[in-house]
Amino acid sequence: MLVLSRKKGESIIIQDQIEVSILSVEGDTIKVGITAPAHIDIFRKEVYLSIQESNRESAAPTPSTLEAFMQRLRNQK
Structure with a gap:
């Protein structure tokens, strides 16, 4: 497993098509935004x-x- 540290507003790119963004951090809850092609189920x-x-x-x-x-x-x- 790859473990990465990200802060609010930072992203991770997967295979040129998927972007995982950290939208907010509130206590032990993190809101994650995912941008991916429509054919990929999330x-x-x-x-x-x-x-x-x-x-x-x-x-x-x-x-x-x-x-x-x-x-x-x-x-x-």
Whole structure:
């Protein structure tokens, strides 16, 4: 992990396309601004993890779909 120190008003550039700017610092809260191309998704980590979990649940076979699949296999014999 790269660790950088930045002050209010300073930025970090990633791959010529993404700029991360420090907008404000208030106590232990930092406001960060991110400028990136529209095709790049940007999420807070907790939202990203929730999306990933939801995708895993959606992709998992349910007992009824698994049973239907097994029934089709039996009928093919």
